[in-house]
Amino acid sequence: MTGNKIPTVYELSVPDRHGVDLPAPDVPQTALPTEGLRADCDLPELSQLDVVRHYLALSQLNFGVDSGFYPLGSCTMKFNPKVNEQIARLPGFAEAHPLQESETVQGNLALMFELQQWLAEIGGFAGVSLQPAAGAHGEFTGLLMTRAYHHARGDLKRTRILIPDSAHGTNPASTTMAGFTAVELPSDARGNIDLEAVRVACDDTVAGIMITNPNTLGLFEEHIDAVVQLVRACGGLVYGDGANMNALAGIARPGDLGFDVMHFNLHKTFSTPHGGGGPGSGPVGASARLKEFLPGPVVEFTRDAQGARYDLAMPDKSIGRVATFSGNFGMLVRAYAYIRQHGTKGLRENSEHAVLNANYLRVKLRDAFTVPFDRINMHEFVCSGAIDGTGVRALDVSKRLLDYGFHPPTNYFPLIVPEALMIEPTETEAKPTLDAFVAAMQAIAKEARENPALVKEAPHQTPVRRLDEVKAARELVLTDRAKSEAP
Amino acid sequence: MPRIGFFINPIAGMGGRVGLKGTDGVAAEAVRRGAEPMANARALEALRGFKRLLDNSPNPPAIEWLTASGTMGRKALQAAGFALVETVHTAPAESTAQDTKAAVEKFLTAGVDLILFCGGDGTARDICAIAGEAMPVLGIPAGVKMYSGVFGVTPAHTADILMRYLAGEIGLARVEIVDLDEDKYRGDEWAVRLYMSALTPFEPTYLQSAKALISSADEEAIKDDIAEQLREDIAAEPGTLFLLGPGSTVQAVGRALAIDKTLLGIDAVADSKVIGKDLAEQQILELLDRYPERKLVLSPIGAQGFLLGRGNQPLSPAVIRCIGADNIIVLSTPAKLARTPLLRFDTGDAALDADMISRKFLPVIVGYHRARLVKVAA
Amino acid sequence: MSYVPHTERERSEMLAAIGVARMEELFAAVPAGVRFPDLKLPPPVSELDLLREMQALACRNAAVEPTLSFLGAGTYHHFRPATVDYVLSRGEFYTAYTQYQPEVSQGFLQALFEYQSMICRLTGMEVSNASHYDGATALAEAALLALNVAAGKRHKIVLSPAVHPQYRAVVKTYLRGTHAATVVGDEDGAADIDQLKGLLDQDTAALVIQNPNFFGQCESVKGLAEVVHRAGALFIVVTDPISLGLFEPPGTYGADVVVADGQALGIAPSFGGPHLGIFAARMMQVRRLSGHLVGETIDADGRRGYVLTLATREQHIRRAKATSNICTNSALCALAAATYLATMGKRGLRQVAELCFHKSHYAAAEIGKLKGFAINPQAPAKPFFKEFVVRLPVPCAEANAHLREQHGIIGGYDLGRDDANLKNHMLMAVTEVNTRASIDRLVTALGEVAK
Structure with missing residues (x-):
């Protein structure tokens, strides 16, 4: 490929060209208001073939799971089953209006009710709300519930949320957004939360702790029972970041580990496509004591003399709505289909193979790259991408991987490992793919020593080369005609 | 074309090898005890590493070096393979602190973008005293004491920092120049003293704003965040005395609070108003008499995590005891903490130090509504 | 059906490379008491059965014919190229x-x-x-x-x-x-x-x-x-x-x-x-x-x-x-x-907006002629675009049930759900997908409700 020379839709635009025809009005016309109208809405003018070729050309510059191996840590880039796309487009689902009377949408409500039940069963929770639109949205929701729980008990002094230093960056952001102070806890030498720090931190100002388990190093927290006990003993709640649930589904239930509230990322564990950055779906599960605080409405099932029916209802002490309607239903349909296709056995098999693949990559890569926590990991692991003395850094290794046809791992995260490369292969990748990736990584490590400039200048084979991010931030061209300076 | 002033204190580090705890003023004694100069070897290690990084870089900057003669710089630069080297100061074989000053003055007259030096805290002090607080300074560690914030962790790390700074990947941050009082140190007394602040290339605070998206934040912006938190805390506690301690972080936070805070002094704030500046021990004790509610705001000084050392006379053990260990508020940017995994206390009062150590962890304010638990060194 | 591609042979090779004998050994860090729960989920189905089952579930919803839907209130049936x-x-x-x-x-x-x-x-x-x-x-x-x-x-x-x-x-x-x-x-x-x-x-x-x-x-x-x-x-x-x-x-x-x-x-x-x-x-x-x-x-x-x-x-x-x-x-x-905006272009979007305007005004005018009905009673003079308020002579639920059961029409949004003062008020949306015939059918059906 020779570069991104694709014109923008405005550059393609030709006055008076059009892409679609609409019927003439079949009703008597009403005079338009005399003021408040615009002359022109300033959209581009293209033929339909222009549109199709434009977006097809753009798609060809893009890399998805369908294009190749995508070991982006903590993002669970697994196969998105095609049947789910077909199902979500069934008119009964796609054309349903969210404000229809419930008797006309019993199929949708039944689907949502069962998905609530299944997620509660998989996570070990008493109730689930499907409303949050993404993982971070679920975190915010869970923290508002935590706040509401303490306030409902008249306990207003709990202002701190404990967060391990390996946590996802959205955790502290969600914490501040929910009006708490984030208190970061150090990790111990084995990559666990420092238990002693938890002990010191726990007092009657702690509202709760946010735990990602397995953590972002891909390690199962070895002191999870003790941490949960300490936090609960001081009156705090335990929030689970479900981003890494792809290692746990069918293996252990966070509710059984003592978690009070957790979000699921349907776009990770349950295979709904990431869509280039959404839409996602972040349902929240809650223990018995937190269930009534869930955002709503949720779906309830009643059976009486008139028969059985599903309805939308607001939990008693609900924190309210966090989005319009009932969440990203189209994503719920796909997750439902995924769970239905797998069952208990399939979910466990997925987690097992996700863990198998990640451990296999760790042992295959540990000679070429430093693995700071070299023990049995779960669905992902972290190695250092820096090659000593060559100036080659994690980012360079990642860019060079693009030349080998692989999507890079997550870079520079978690922050506690300098030059981190976080690798999550997922269960849907076969051994030959993993072996090819290992070969590429080993080749890059060799190149870094023999010809570091080659690696530092990578990528060489992509539609564009390294982009000037400093220029982008300094000059801020955010629309096709804004060449304005940053304010 | 970047111009770098390069200077080696050839006798740095000699005292340590022969049990002298520093070389300031005792170089002759060190030589008598058989110390070998080591600074040139350290400097060469850093320069060779830097040269390798330049050679590996797709677009290496051409660097113009200004230096002093012989073992004070020129030899090492040539040994590392640098060509564009101009000697601006010629020193005698037995160089002194006067030569350091003369070389730095010539760097300034000729105009350099950064001073790279090899030495310890004493060298850093001598250089910064002339170079001032606005000239970027970076140290290759070769001394006995390296408590100042301008040093890389190792010679290789220093090379890496320099390379990334020249490539525009990292910026500058304000850090402290500190030194132990060597006379007292030799008498086993630990008197860390803060002298001034300096600008140095610094790994910034990395923020993970979303998964897989790390950005680095300007240290001054982070200090503004911390100031916002402190402003809120001060406003939330009317009638409480806030004593602002020494150091560049507290100074920056003071500036964000519109308090003209000095680097070294202790200022007092109550009800969001300044009620005392550059206070002496006695003045602080008098204020403590008047304010039953009091807090002491500190930040780690230099690169080793010292919160309280014996070098600070106004914050005497009597003052600290009176304030109470529970009332100490610690501030730091995450980047500074990244270099200081531990917090240290050496107040000169064993009971007080033991009390701090027994806490195991202290909360440190690292941003607006963000804190971090940091280990206290035993 | 699972999408795990591993063959038995590959699995054993990989376990051997890691240095464990069995898959279970990879989960030793998980507390034994909670490890491998027996989840109560329905048994898995094949892709073929899944599709059949999901189609059946979708069919448990009343079929929505967009032409016959007048429900908006934040979500709309519009033409999608x-x-x-x-x-x-x-x-x-x-x-x-x-x-x-x-x-x-x-x-x-x-x-x-x-x-x-x-x-x-x-x-x-x-x-x-x-x-x-x-x-x-x-x-x-x-x-x-x-x-x-x-x-x-x-x-x-x-x-x-x-x-x-x-x-x-x-x-x-x-x-x-x-x-x-x-x-x-x-x-x-x-x-x-x-x-x-x-x-x-x-x-x-x-x-x-x-x-x-x-x-x-x-x-x-x-x-x-x-x-x-x-x-x-x-x-x-x-x-x-x-x-x-x-x-x-x-x-x-x-x-x-x-x-x-x-x-x-x-x-x-x-x-x-x-x-x-x-x-x-x-x-x-x-x-x-x-x-x-x-x-x-x-x-x-x-x-x-x-x-x-x-x-x-x-x-x-x-x-x-x-x-x-x-x-x-x-x-x-x-x-x-x-993609929508690029396809519609400036002319297309203008056409859609005008169609919404004309059709909703036609519908409002026709409904307004029915006895016992009023259009935008709280603000009759304000211009409107594609939605309008209808005051009904009967409860909204009753009207909507009639529309649906007798005519297959999805009626408007019951404004009484959010504001008790708006009991018997319905918000109706009319867009380019509603035809004159479907609007006339709606008007007829509403007329029947009043009787």
Whole structure:
């Protein structure tokens, strides 16, 4: 490929060209208001073939799971089953209006009710709300519930949320957004939360702790029972970041580990496509004591003399709505289909193979790259991408991987490992793919020593080369005609 | 074309090898005890590493070096393979602190973008005293004491920092120049003293704003965040005395609070108003008499995590005891903490130090509504 | 059915490489007491059976014939050109993650850059982010932005009662976490713009209106921005993007932030989601915007390219009392909207808007002729766009049941659900997908209800 020379839709635009025809009005016309109208809405003018070729050309510059191996840590880039796309487009689902009377949408409500039940069963929770639109949205929701729980008990002094230093960056952001102070806890030498720090931190100002388990190093927290006990003993709640649930589904239930509230990322564990950055779906599960605080409405099932029916209802002490309607239903349909296709056995098999693949990559890569926590990991692991003395850094290794046809791992995260490369292969990748990736990584490590400039200048084979991010931030061209300076 | 002033204190580090705890003023004694100069070897290690990084870089900057003669710089630069080297100061074989000053003055007259030096805290002090607080300074560690914030962790790390700074990947941050009082140190007394602040290339605070998206934040912006938190805390506690301690972080936070805070002094704030500046021990004790509610705001000084050392006379053990260990508020940017995994206390009062150590962890304010638990060194 | 590709042989080779004998050994760190739970889930089904089962489930919903649906209130049946689903079905787009590796994401980045460009022109604003979850969360983030601009000195959001009730609910939920922020103005459902002006004071961070409002009516916005700005507050407008094919954009009448739900732009109703949050503002606020922004730049060879930019702005947001944590947003829906707008073009969107206008006015006029019915009784003089309020002589539920059971028509939204004063009032939406025949059928059916 020779570069991104694709014109923008405005550059393609030709006055008076059009892409679609609409019927003439079949009703008597009403005079338009005399003021408040615009002359022109300033959209581009293209033929339909222009549109199709434009977006097809753009798609060809893009890399998805369908294009190749995508070991982006903590993002669970697994196969998105095609049947789910077909199902979500069934008119009964796609054309349903969210404000229809419930008797006309019993199929949708039944689907949502069962998905609530299944997620509660998989996570070990008493109730689930499907409303949050993404993982971070679920975190915010869970923290508002935590706040509401303490306030409902008249306990207003709990202002701190404990967060391990390996946590996802959205955790502290969600914490501040929910009006708490984030208190970061150090990790111990084995990559666990420092238990002693938890002990010191726990007092009657702690509202709760946010735990990602397995953590972002891909390690199962070895002191999870003790941490949960300490936090609960001081009156705090335990929030689970479900981003890494792809290692746990069918293996252990966070509710059984003592978690009070957790979000699921349907776009990770349950295979709904990431869509280039959404839409996602972040349902929240809650223990018995937190269930009534869930955002709503949720779906309830009643059976009486008139028969059985599903309805939308607001939990008693609900924190309210966090989005319009009932969440990203189209994503719920796909997750439902995924769970239905797998069952208990399939979910466990997925987690097992996700863990198998990640451990296999760790042992295959540990000679070429430093693995700071070299023990049995779960669905992902972290190695250092820096090659000593060559100036080659994690980012360079990642860019060079693009030349080998692989999507890079997550870079520079978690922050506690300098030059981190976080690798999550997922269960849907076969051994030959993993072996090819290992070969590429080993080749890059060799190149870094023999010809570091080659690696530092990578990528060489992509539609564009390294982009000037400093220029982008300094000059801020955010629309096709804004060449304005940053304010 | 970047111009770098390069200077080696050839006798740095000699005292340590022969049990002298520093070389300031005792170089002759060190030589008598058989110390070998080591600074040139350290400097060469850093320069060779830097040269390798330049050679590996797709677009290496051409660097113009200004230096002093012989073992004070020129030899090492040539040994590392640098060509564009101009000697601006010629020193005698037995160089002194006067030569350091003369070389730095010539760097300034000729105009350099950064001073790279090899030495310890004493060298850093001598250089910064002339170079001032606005000239970027970076140290290759070769001394006995390296408590100042301008040093890389190792010679290789220093090379890496320099390379990334020249490539525009990292910026500058304000850090402290500190030194132990060597006379007292030799008498086993630990008197860390803060002298001034300096600008140095610094790994910034990395923020993970979303998964897989790390950005680095300007240290001054982070200090503004911390100031916002402190402003809120001060406003939330009317009638409480806030004593602002020494150091560049507290100074920056003071500036964000519109308090003209000095680097070294202790200022007092109550009800969001300044009620005392550059206070002496006695003045602080008098204020403590008047304010039953009091807090002491500190930040780690230099690169080793010292919160309280014996070098600070106004914050005497009597003052600290009176304030109470529970009332100490610690501030730091995450980047500074990244270099200081531990917090240290050496107040000169064993009971007080033991009390701090027994806490195991202290909360440190690292941003607006963000804190971090940091280990206290035993 | 599982999508795990491993053969038995590969599995053993891999376990051997790791140095464990059995799969179970990989989970030794999980407390034994909770390891390998027996989940109570239905047994798995094949792809073939799954499809059959899901089709059956979809059929448990009443079939919705968009031509016969008059339900709107924030989600609409509009025409969706075939190009949209064609683009959405490209695996290179929909199976990608956020564009953190720009070298292999130029396609999506350029599409989002073009989306930002088209949204700015459509709304008359200077900068648009690359999407939010939905219109309501975009509004909540706009309120947080206003509080952030006020830097802790202003705490009040004045919210028009004519903003979508669910949007108002979401704003209130979001502000639960923000210290000392209050929402006023929507307690009285009848409060009009002039009354809201009276609430603007030194403590007001923003005025929020919806235009056309929740009831489909156009608000009188002349001079409003000046009043809001004189009070030192921001002017936030919720809008319907389709209406912008015809009406002057909020940017023209002085809005500081424009938000909308973009579902109408080529996205299926899908029982309420996923939809698209549109968020546009002035360049002045660019460092306070939440969500991703795509910027144009050049690569190492000087060629044009695109990247996610201004990632560090989150730290500035955090400093004030308001903040945002958004990560995954609604990128694929933004791609759908971009494809829709590029396909429709300036002429197409104008046509759609005019069709909505004419058809809704025809429907309103015909229903208004029925005995016992009244159109927009609270504000008969206000212009409206594609939705209008109908006062019925019978309860809404009764009318809707009749429409559905006797005529297969999905009736309007029962406004009594949110406001007791609006019992027997229904909000009806008429768009280009409703034909004259379907409107006439609706009128006939409503006539029967009155008898």
